[in-house]
Amino acid sequence: MSSTEINRNKADLSKAMSQDGASQFQEVIRQELEFSVKKELEKILTTAPSHEFEHTKKDLDGFRKLFHRFLQEKGPSVDWGKIQRPPEDSIQPYEKIKARGLPDNISSVLNKLVVVKLNGGLGTSMGCKGPKSLIGVRNENTFLDLTVQQIEHLNKSYNTDVPLVLMNSFNTDEDTKKILQKYNHCRVKIYTFNQSRYPRINKESLLPVAKDVSYSGENTEAWYPPGHGDIYASFYNSGLLDTFIGEGKEYIFVSNIDNLGATVDLYILNHLMNPPNGKPCEFVMEVTNKTRADVKGGTLTQYEGKLRLVEIAQVPKAHVDEFKSVSKFKIFNTNNLWISLAAVKRLQEQNAIDMEIIVNPKTLDGGLNVIQLETAVGAAIKSFENSLGINVPRSRFLPVKTTSDLLLVMSNLYSLNAGSLTMSEKREFPTVPLVKLGSSFTKVQDYLRRFESIPDMLELDHLTVSGDVTFGKNVSLKGTVIIIANHGDRIDIPPGAVLENKIVSGNLRILDH
Secondary structure, X not given: OOHHHHHHHHXXXXXXXXXXXXXXXXXXXXXHHHHHHHHHHHHHHXXXXXXXXXXXXXXXXXXXXXXXXXXXXXXXXXXXXXXXXXXXXXXXXXXXXXXXXXXXOHHXXXXXEEEEEEEOOEOHHHOOOOEHHHOEXXXXXXXXXXXXXXXXXXXXXXXXXXXXXXXXXXOOHHHHHHHHXXXXXXXXXEEEEXXXXXXOEEOOOOOEOOOOOOOOHHHHHOEEOOOHHHHHHHHXXXXXXXXXXXXXXXXXXXXXXXXXXXXXXXXXXXXXXXXXXXXXXXXXXXXXXXXXHHOOOOEEEEEOOEEEEEOHHHOOHHHHHHHHOOOOOOXXXXXXXXXXXXXXXXHXXXXXXXXXXXXXXXXXXXXXXXXXEEOOHHHHHHHOOOOEEEEOOHHHOOEOOOHHXXXXXXXXXEEEEOOEEEEXXXXXXXXXXXXXXXXXXXOHHHHHXXXXXXXXXXXXXXXXXXXXXXXXXXXXXEEEEEEEOOOOOOEEEOXXXXXXXXXXXXXXXXXXX
16 A cells, blocks of 8 residues: 555545544554555565575564554653652662672672673764774774773683673674774674664655665665664574573673773672672663753653653653753663663563653655654663662763763873773862863864864863864863854964963953953
């Protein structure tokens, strides 16, 4: 059935609807739509080469389940009246976890861990081609280099065998695999598996845009990786989950590869492996205190007797300001998660992992409006038993999403040791400065060209830069510094300049702030 016919049927049915029969008619439309999508997916599957058939079938079956749920759901997925603050003991302070110390047999505890990094994203938002994990962030080390160094350091220090697993997407898989050869002599076993590949759907007809399984040429934009909530099914389908369980591994530590603060924490791992009350915890979410910059981050709540992650997209409009309130919802999800392998296997086999659907609208290059259905890994917390939040120091959340973040991690605010960044002891305040670089700095290439060397930022509180600005060597920034080059003007901060509480405007007048 064509999309035009479906739309005509919808129109005819809606005209004929009486209030009483509305839900019945809607059910008929829903069934027709599901049938049409099923037919389209079957057509796409026939174009899969034999060596990709099984894999493609699993992907398309997963998409069909997600699409079915999407059609069933109505309105916001949370009833605001049922949202409560989590009970005191369900979010533990990190200090309490750390105070338990470490056992003598920490090596045997570490040997039960697998580190999983979410590596599906491209560097496009920072003006880079290819996987984001291959962008240089510190002393020419990439995100991936730092991750490998961290785990190698663990394995050497404790004589352990902690493997690294990368969840790639079809966008990042090929480039990532090419680069992995350089780590052949490192003391880290590296595995990869791919996220699913789902078809984008036309916003009007709700039918897949793709006509065949290829993702080149016309079909480049027809497919998407469906968010990191896909980790459970993809990890299970890859066979790695069973492999690791067979090797005696018990937990995965999952985090975004661009979060440089997400290192293996021995105290949290020990808490999981040796629970104080004897009850094994199947899921730990690291949360940290909100600042004004984090008001949109997902927060942990108590909902119908279980810990539940609530994202801003799920909040009814009337309650968005309340959700953003730092006084009511004090913490947010860092996406550093510790999850029981046995629990993932059990829930996956029971088809019992419940994650809210995120409807992400996109406009393709040709102007076509599409939607992609996604899920988030942390949303599954409510499906696990005895889940726990741990309120960790801000230092465990150090994401690099923009060149403003990159400036911070490249600077002398941090020192690098065995792949881990730690705040310099020379900084008097433990807080990170607020840095806002303008659009001239968005692309990594432009950003690097504008700094002859990274300024000394040990005493910086706030930096805003806008317009055509360049920095000479050995510049020092202190307090609050605002540099604004007006349109058509250019500001060159001279080598060796010390700017403390200054506003520098278009004609390079330097004023005390």
